[in-house]
Amino acid sequence: MIWETVVTTRAPDGRVHIAPMGIRIEGGRVVLAPFRPSTTLDNVLATGVATVNMTDDVRIFAGCLTGRHDWPTVACERIACVRLADPLAHRELKLARVEDDATRPRLLCDIVFERTHRPFAGFNRAQAAVVEAAILVSRLEMLPADKIDAELAYLTIAIEKTAGPAEREAWSWLTARIAQFRGGGRQEKI
Ligand SMILES: Cc1cc2nc3c(=O)[nH]c(=O)nc-3n(C[C@H](O)[C@H](O)[C@H](O)COP(=O)(O)O)c2cc1C
Numbered sequence: 001m002i003w004e005t006v007v008t009t010r011a012p013d014g015r016v017h018i019a020p021m022g023i024r025i026e027g028g029r030v031v032l033a034p035f036r037p038s039t040t041l042d043n044v045l046a047t048g049v050a051t052v053n054m055t056d057d058v059r060i061f062a063g064c065l066t067g068r069h070d071w072p073t074v075a076c077e078r079i080a081c082v083r084l085a086d087p088l089a090h091r092e093l094k095l096a097r098v099e100d101d102a103t104r105p106r107l108l109c110d111i112v113f114e115r116t117h118r119p120f121a122g123f124n125r126a127q128a129a130v131v132e133a134a135i136l137v138s139r140l141e142m143l144p145a146d147k148i149d150a151e152l153a154y155l156t157i158a159i160e161k162t163a164g165p166a167e168r169e170a171w172s173w174l175t176a177r178i179a180q181f182r183g184g185g186r187q188e189k190i
Contacts, residue, residue, distance in 0.1 A: 001025075004131050006053040006060050007032060008073060008082050009043035016082050017043055018071055020061045020134065023052055030093055032107040044107050048095045049079040053087040056121060058130040060084070062170035065137045066177045078113040089116040126163035129155040130170045137174050140181050148178065 002022040009017045017039045024031040030052055034041040044050045060071050072085035076092045083090040093109035133155055136148055152175070159171050 008051045012046050030109045033104050035104050049081045050093045051081050051083045052091045053084040054089045055087045058127045059166050059170045061134045062173045065134045066173040088118050125158035126167040129158040133174045137177050
């Protein structure tokens, strides 16, 4: 099973990095699997720590995929890292083992601290739609345009029926990125 989370790390010089990332839980450990090249990978290998944030603020997922990387963070409790300022919950991780791979290494991490900050509010279809659209945006160069259009058309139903302001804002960032890409806008590494 894969859980879509937001991973926060720091570079050796202290710079904060925030990236949406799917995690697995295996034998009580959190497994991160970043595709190379990856700042998250570089930071975890350099510092030996990372934080996994569980959040229902889908603007962070859409924002990171559209160049909006600056989200509020605070210091962690047990590791020299940061967490999101307002997550539902977070887990502080120490790197235990690396399964190296030329394409997608696996980072197996021990959970050294975890805290729940707010209760799960229930499923929201628009939030799920934003996460799906963020995945589409992360694959713009790989997916055929008609597949993206068909998926967006379906996901739009959930946005129209169930979104709040945050989900609408996140959705607008993603659809603007797709339009920019199709207009010949440069696709930077985001
Ligand atoms: C829901 C979601 C899940 C993602 N999961 C992963 C992942 O498991 N591994 C990965 O390399 N990128 C993943 N991505 C894409 C990264 O967030 C994005 O490419 C990011 O720039 C990672 O590279 P970085 O570590 O250099 O920031 C995901 C994106 C989304 C929206």
